[in-house]
Amino acid sequence: SQTIHQWPATLVQPVGSPLSLECTVEGTSNPNLYWYRQAAGRGLQLLFYSVGIGQISSEVPQNLSASRPQDRQFILSSKKLLLSDSGFYLCAWTYSGTQWKTQYFGPGTRLLVL
């Protein structure tokens, strides 16, 4: 069966510090991978998605970036965090070839920027 991991679960960072969130998927090959952000009481905002190693599509221009160094690894980064980067970050995957169908979400990382 497939499993998706995210870490850390919770993170408190000062403004201006760097960020690295990691997501890995097990039990499937060549998944499509996604990063979402969810602000309190708001819907999911798609940040990045990837259909393969090194292939990243950005949905929202901002101070965040994503990378996919391995088939089942997706990393969300920032060089300098802003207060507005606080939120709940979710990684998700879909089967290869079903990019916008059923999404399987990880447990999320709650980020608080102070």
Add this chain to the structure above:
Amino acid sequence: SQKIEQNSEALNIQEGKTATLTCNYTNYSPAYLQWYRQDPGRGPVFLLLIRENEKEKRKERLKVTFDTTLKQSLFHITASQPADSATYLCALSYNNNDMRFGAGTRLTVKP
């Protein structure tokens, strides 16, 4: 611009009643629509997917309808239980281009 609206931020019902949640959309011709459940502090969990050419889909106590003329989907939970309390999100996809989520409706089922 494309817009997805879920009828209310919160819905409170009594145990045993049917909960009905609404998802309306504008400026969109989705190929399919999905419903997800999200518990506090957790990632959303997929519940049901319905295609544009399907009117209704059922899964146990869940029923989804999809009216492309009204641009609306209804999500029903029959014989609701306190364990059904969660936030429910609708999501729309247009073929292989894009997927958008609504803000969700927080359902509370009271015993």
